[in-house]
Amino acid sequence: MRTWSLLGRTLAALLFGIGAAGAQDKVVNVYNWTDYIDPAVLEDFTKETGIKVVYDTYDSNEVLETKLMAGKTGYDVVVPTSYAMARQLQAGVYRKLDRAKLPNLRHASPTLQDRMNRYDPGNEHAVVYMWGTTGIGYNAGKIAERMKDAPTGSLRMIFDPEVVKNFADCGVNLLDDPADLFSAALKYLSLDPDSKKVEDLQKAEAALMAIRPYIRKFHSSQYIEDLANGDTCLAFGFSGDIVQAKARAEEAKKGVEVVYKIPREGAQMWFDSFVIPKDAPHPDAAHAFIDFMLRPDIAARCTNAIAYPNGNKDADALVKAEIKEDAEIYPPAERLATLYTISPFPQRLQTQLNRMWTRVKAGR
Amino acid sequence: MSAGSRLALLLPAFWLLLFVGAPLLIVLEISFSEVISAIPPYAPVLRWGEEGLRIALNPENYALLIGDDLYIHSLLSSIRIAATSTFLALLVGLPIAHGIARAAPRHRPWLLLLVILPFWTSFLIRVYAWIGILKTEGILNTVLLTAGLIREPFVILTTEWAVHLGIVYAYLPFMVLPLAVALERIDPAFREAAADLGARGWSIFFRVTLPLARTGIAAGCLLVFIPAVGEFVIPDLLGGPGTPMIGKAMWTEFFGNRDWPVASALAIVMLVLAAGGILALDRVQRRSGEGLS
Numbered sequence A: 001m002r003t004w005s006l007l008g009r010t011l012a013a014l015l016f017g018i019g020a021a022g023a024q025d026k027v028v029n030v031y032n033w034t035d036y037i038d039p040a041v042l043e044d045f046t047k048e049t050g051i052k053v054v055y056d057t058y059d060s061n062e063v064l065e066t067k068l069m070a071g072k073t074g075y076d077v078v079v080p081t082s083y084a085m086a087r088q089l090q091a092g093v094y095r096k097l098d099r100a101k102l103p104n105l106r107h108a109s110p111t112l113q114d115r116m117n118r119y120d121p122g123n124e125h126a127v128v129y130m131w132g133t134t135g136i137g138y139n140a141g142k143i144a145e146r147m148k149d150a151p152t153g154s155l156r157m158i159f160d161p162e163v164v165k166n167f168a169d170c171g172v173n174l175l176d177d178p179a180d181l182f183s184a185a186l187k188y189l190s191l192d193p194d195s196k197k198v199e200d201l202q203k204a205e206a207a208l209m210a211i212r213p214y215i216r217k218f219h220s221s222q223y224i225e226d227l228a229n230g231d232t233c234l235a236f237g238f239s240g241d242i243v244q245a246k247a248r249a250e251e252a253k254k255g256v257e258v259v260y261k262i263p264r265e266g267a268q269m270w271f272d273s274f275v276i277p278k279d280a281p282h283p284d285a286a287h288a289f290i291d292f293m294l295r296p297d298i299a300a301r302c303t304n305a306i307a308y309p310n311g312n313k314d315a316d317a318l319v320k321a322e323i324k325e326d327a328e329i330y331p332p333a334e335r336l337a338t339l340y341t342i343s344p345f346p347q348r349l350q351t352q353l354n355r356m357w358t359r360v361k362a363g364r
Numbered sequence B: 001m002s003a004g005s006r007l008a009l010l011l012p013a014f015w016l017l018l019f020v021g022a023p024l025l026i027v028l029e030i031s032f033s034e035v036i037s038a039i040p041p042y043a044p045v046l047r048w049g050e051e052g053l054r055i056a057l058n059p060e061n062y063a064l065l066i067g068d069d070l071y072i073h074s075l076l077s078s079i080r081i082a083a084t085s086t087f088l089a090l091l092v093g094l095p096i097a098h099g100i101a102r103a104a105p106r107h108r109p110w111l112l113l114l115v116i117l118p119f120w121t122s123f124l125i126r127v128y129a130w131i132g133i134l135k136t137e138g139i140l141n142t143v144l145l146t147a148g149l150i151r152e153p154f155v156i157l158t159t160e161w162a163v164h165l166g167i168v169y170a171y172l173p174f175m176v177l178p179l180a181v182a183l184e185r186i187d188p189a190f191r192e193a194a195a196d197l198g199a200r201g202w203s204i205f206f207r208v209t210l211p212l213a214r215t216g217i218a219a220g221c222l223l224v225f226i227p228a229v230g231e232f233v234i235p236d237l238l239g240g241p242g243t244p245m246i247g248k249a250m251w252t253e254f255f256g257n258r259d260w261p262v263a264s265a266l267a268i269v270m271l272v273l274a275a276g277g278i279l280a281l282d283r284v285q286r287r288s289g290e291g292l293s
Helices: A002-016 A039-049 A061-070 A082-090 A103-107 A110-116 A140-146 A161-170 A178-188 A198-214 A223-229 A239-252 A283-293 A296-306 A347-362 B003-031 B060-067 B069-102 B108-120 B123-134 B139-146 B160-185 B188-196 B201-212 B214-229 B233-238 B246-256 B260-292
Strands: A027-033 A052-058 A127-139 A172-174 A234-238 A258-261 A268-274 B046-049 B052-055
Touching (some): A052 A061, A061 B246, A082 A268, A103 A283, A127 A296, A161 A172, A178 A347, B060 B260, B069 B260, B108 B160, B123 B233, B160 B233, B188 B201, B233 B246, B246 B260
Parallel strands (some): A027 A052, A172 A234
Antiparallel strands (some): B046 B052
16 A cells, blocks of 8 residues: 555656645655654644644655655655665755754764764765664564574574575565665675675675575565564564564564564664755755754654664653663664664666666566 | 537547657657666756757667566566456356346346445555455454364465456456446347257357357456556555566566666557557457458
């Protein structure tokens, strides 16, 4: 349904140049990831500022980029991942932030903004909203049933055909995202996860092809629900999404126990930031929205709802202990050292990567 | 030809030119361009340079479609899935249409209404409902497991079975309606005559009723087959990664890969194939029409 509504909206945006709402300044059109906010926060924003929020979601950087590159999306605030944002920035998609309109920028974590500097020189366009890791989520009961000594904390769970084949019957889901999967496959092969060498990527493609027969689905948001109700027993996905699946499974009380693990070989660490498209129809409202989201209490509420660490240095005290003390969500220093980041692909290589990914998904 | 009727012809021609011809030319242009990182994400084919108009045609997109067997495979698998589904829809639709045609005239409008009734619910929601029925922990498996008929849940969702089921379910009314109309039109006298001449039930059906309903069968099959080949929603929601269909391939090129040129080239090729198919069909129909008259 999401994909379909996305498609419909994109077509509408393409055909008529409209994204969501007209040009009066009492509206802000926000385009964010699925399951990536505490919805009550949006109501509070409208109560405090009188600005209505038109909220729309996506589940892949690729879809966001397609819409942005079509131009005139009508969106005022979008939340791309660092490496994708860097490429979009080069294409001139975003406008510079007006710091005078963002007093709450003082709460932004300097360490995270420093890391973002690599993608957004001078931190002129982006403010980190949340960050996280890409790792392994699984249904503890079903995995133990099928393999007693399953290497749950290792990339072998996904990339070792001898391991993953045991779980083919209970459903394995991979993100529909070439950047996440290729970097992880490279890491599994002990190659540079940020490699831009074609021969390395071809090795990663071969590794993905080898496990392809055991994959039931490539989807970047459905797995939250599927893990929670037992339709999927193993997923390679985003940290907070899998922790949300765990919470939903506990609520449902159907005996499903979901676990998230950061692979011990290392995992991708990514940052999602607020940015304003150049052709945003309501730039002032966009700044007001970003400033509101930068408030420590608001950032903490979102983290409590979605289980991703935020980019706010003053919010930690307000985050629930069970989230803050979970080493798989807030990795301690020695785990942080094993995480890696990736950089954007040059256009030609990106096209090649996309071809490889299309082949992997089709399994031929 | 009067001025009025000339205008009546001119308006649709203008409409076609503006809303079909012009966009098609744009798609054709994009299909010969190159992907770049910009808004819009392709390099224009026609450029005004210092030395005047420059044309940079990039045939690589078409070369890719032919060179990479993925697309041909997707197309063939789309045609295969659409053909099987059409046949299944015909098998399911024939008895329904037959029943409607044989029902008392005062009941027919109600029966036809029942066939159309599902359209009042969103197509998307109806396809979504199948997910709830077919998934591993879904209604069907729960019922079968509780009844002790199976021990392990069936994996139907994300397989080709689910896609067939979805297409037959969604397009069945398009099959039933023309069939019912065609069957209704058949004069009962033909069947009576056949019976008088010694034909029995099945023999009458296959040798008299079916041949007389062939226009309805052809119309129903086309109405199901053509949209099913390009179907995107059903394979996306019910199918798995192992059921490549051309609609999905196009979506992936456009959204996943942000490759407008390849997506456009694919659209052009599909259009040429579809137009070719329709022309061929038209020729066949005309010939058989001549034979009849």
